[in-house]
Amino acid sequence: MSLLQIEKLTRNFGGLSAVSNVSLAVEEHELVGLIGPNGAGKTTLFNVLTGVYTPSSGRVMFQKGDKSIELSKLPPYKITRMGVARTFQNIRLFKELSVLDNVKIAMNHEARYGLFGALFRIGQYFKSEALIEEKAHAFLKEVNLDELAETKAKNLPYGKQRQLEIARALATGAKLLFLDEPAAGMNPQETHALTSFIKEIKEKMNLTIVLIEHDMSLVMEICERIFVLDYGKLIASGTPDEIKNNPRVIEAYLGDEVEL
Amino acid sequence: MLEFLNQIINGLSLGSIYALVALGYTMVYGIIRLINFAHGEIYMFGAFAGMLAITVLRLPFFLALIFAMVVSALLGVVIERVAYKPLRKSTKTAALITAIGISFLLQNVTAMVMGNNTSAFPQVFDQKVYDLGGIRINSLQILIFGVTIVLMFLLQFIVLKTKLGRAMRAVAVDKDASVLMGVNVDNTITITFAIGSALAAAAGVLIGLYHIRVVFWMGTAPGLKAFVAAVFGGIGSIPGAMIGGFAIGLMEALVAGYGGTMWSPYRDAVVYLLLIIVLLVKPSGLLGKNVKEKV
Numbered sequence: 055m056s057l058l059q060i061e062k063l064t065r066n067f068g069g070l071s072a073v074s075n076v077s078l079a080v081e082e083h084e085l086v087g088l089i090g091p092n093g094a095g096k097t098t099l100f101n102v103l104t105g106v107y108t109p110s111s112g113r114v115m116f117q118k119g120d121k122s123i124e125l126s127k128l129p130p131y132k133i134t135r136m137g138v139a140r141t142f143q144n145i146r147l148f149k150e151l152s153v154l155d156n157v158k159i160a161m162n163h164e165a166r167y168g169l170f171g172a173l174f175r176i177g178q179y180f181k182s183e184a185l186i187e188e189k190a191h192a193f194l195k196e197v198n199l200d201e202l203a204e205t206k207a208k209n210l211p212y213g214k215q216r217q218l219e220i221a222r223a224l225a226t227g228a229k230l231l232f233l234d235e236p237a238a239g240m241n242p243q244e245t246h247a248l249t250s251f252i253k254e255i256k257e258k259m260n261l262t263i264v265l266i267e268h269d270m271s272l273v274m275e276i277c278e279r280i281f282v283l284d285y286g287k288l289i290a291s292g293t294p295d296e297i298k299n300n301p302r303v304i305e306a307y308l309g310d311e312v313e314l
Numbered sequence: 315m316l317e318f319l320n321q322i323i324n325g326l327s328l329g330s331i332y333a334l335v336a337l338g339y340t341m342v343y344g345i346i347r348l349i350n351f352a353h354g355e356i357y358m359f360g361a362f363a364g365m366l367a368i369t370v371l372r373l374p375f376f377l378a379l380i381f382a383m384v385v386s387a388l389l390g391v392v393i394e395r396v397a398y399k400p401l402r403k404s405t406k407t408a409a410l411i412t413a414i415g416i417s418f419l420l421q422n423v424t425a426m427v428m429g430n431n432t433s434a435f436p437q438v439f440d441q442k443v444y445d446l447g448g449i450r451i452n453s454l455q456i457l458i459f460g461v462t463i464v465l466m467f468l469l470q471f472i473v474l475k476t477k478l479g480r481a482m483r484a485v486a487v488d489k490d491a492s493v494l495m496g497v498n499v500d501n502t503i504t505i506t507f508a509i510g511s512a513l514a515a516a517a518g519v520l521i522g523l524y525h526i527r528v529v530f531w532m533g534t535a536p537g538l539k540a541f542v543a544a545v546f547g548g549i550g551s552i553p554g555a556m557i558g559g560f561a562i563g564l565m566e567a568l569v570a571g572y573g574g575t576m577w578s579p580y581r582d583a584v585v586y587l588l589l590i591i592v593l594l595v596k597p598s599g600l601l602g603k604n605v606k607e608k609v
């Protein structure tokens with residue numbers, strides 16, 4: 055059974071099918087790319103997978119342990135708690151909060167106390183908060199951001215903000231990670247650093263990653279398999295070499311100055 | 315000088331009430347960008363709940379205070395779930411007008427059930443006036459100020475040190491991103507309403523005790539002034555609402571004390587004049603952030 059199984063998924067907006075009858079599967083510990091021209095429906099697909107949009111038809115199945123869970127029936131915050139997280143095309147950190155708080159929010163659902171617990175069961179509260187604090191720091195160390203823990207997110211340099219966004223998504227306890235254009239707006243050095251960062255966390259935390267990216271050098275370098283969307287339809291899938299030589303992909307990209 | 319200090323003391327106790335109510339305005343605005351115009355009526359409801367807890371349920375004062383806070387929190391939650399939540403995706407004006415409607419509804423239902431006339435709030439404490447070399451402090455003023463400070467500390471603790479507070483701050487910054495980080499946004503909004511309503515109810519009980527009476531329209535004027543306080547401090551900012559509340563209370567007390575027969579009747583007008591000036595000079599308020607609305 056695949057980790058993520060998308061079955062005949064369609065999402066319509068009025069008369070437009072932003073995602074049209076897409077079926078695909080992602081295996082555990084894979085790193086796959088999702089590419090396609092602008093407006094092909096890549097981000098919409100991410101939004102359906104993370105519950106922001108409900109599918110018009112079709113379903114999304116996710117393997118958690120022995121259980122097969124239908125993600126498309128859950129509200130977004132529950133999908134996250136199943137171990138599925140994402141980053142955004144435009145960075146959406148909690149800008150006014152510290153790096154540490156950004157990570158703690160992602161770990162919030164692990165804290166085992168409520169409002170009355172915080173007010174009346176002080177012992178439980180302190181234990182729980184101390185645990186989260188410790189976990190958050192340990193986590194930031196792993197992603198090399200711990201020395202910036204008290205900095206406000208908005209004051210980080212651009213590359214670090216991207217890195218924090220990925221870290222925050224992982225802090226939810228994610229096993230399946232969707233990255234929406236992680237290299238957008240980066241210079242080649244930053245892209246290079248990001249590429250090794252993604253590889254590193256994937257091995258370290260045993261992740262499965264799906265990434266949308268326009269930077270073809272990055273996609274071709276790190277993706278094991280690639281899916282190509284055009285006008286909401288899946289037009290090709292395969293290894294980077296197969297995709298490079300696929301006539302339908304070349305046609306879809308014709309006019310775009312993208313070297314495949 | 316003594317007269318000045320006396321007015322400062324009056325202002326601080328009056329300001330405590332405004333600050334407690336202003337906190338509810340600012341928290342709700344911070345999280346869903348709604349001016350909850352029914353908030354003054356929660357304060358009124360809290361005063362009645364406290365009064366009934368003492369007279370009917372025979373609870374001692376502090377238990378009655380907690381009872382009023384809990385019941386009003388529930389009312390706040392019901393209003394949020396029934397009236398505002400279904401409108402979360404509609405225009406802001408729709409929710410705003412609904413808030414005004416809820417405000418009238420609560421007033422009229424209270425008038426229907428409790429009558430149009432003022433009801434007496436039982437005097438559970440003997441009011442003592444302490445004279446410290448000419449400075450007169452009423453024991454109830456100390457109680458009001460003390461309870462307010464304790465509640466403010468509790469609020470700051472919840473907002474800054476607990477997971478609920480973290481969730482509230484995250485939702486205030488970016489609702490959609492919070493959802494995708496596993497935050498239950500609906501529950502977070504509901505808890506915000508509950509906390510804001512509980513604070514307003516505490517203010518209502520304290521003022522009922524201080525003025526020895528409650529009446530169905532008692533929430534209107536303090537509600538509006540607390541709103542001014544929240545705007546003055548920078549709506550959306552919790553410390554701003556605290557400072558704004560005390561500032562408005564002090565200003566009112568000073569105008570009342572020093573305005574003489576000519577100005578003191580206009581102390582409310584002075585408060586609203588302040589609102590106009592703030593909106594002209596610094597629309598974002600003292601501690602507010604100057605954020606452009608995203609289109």
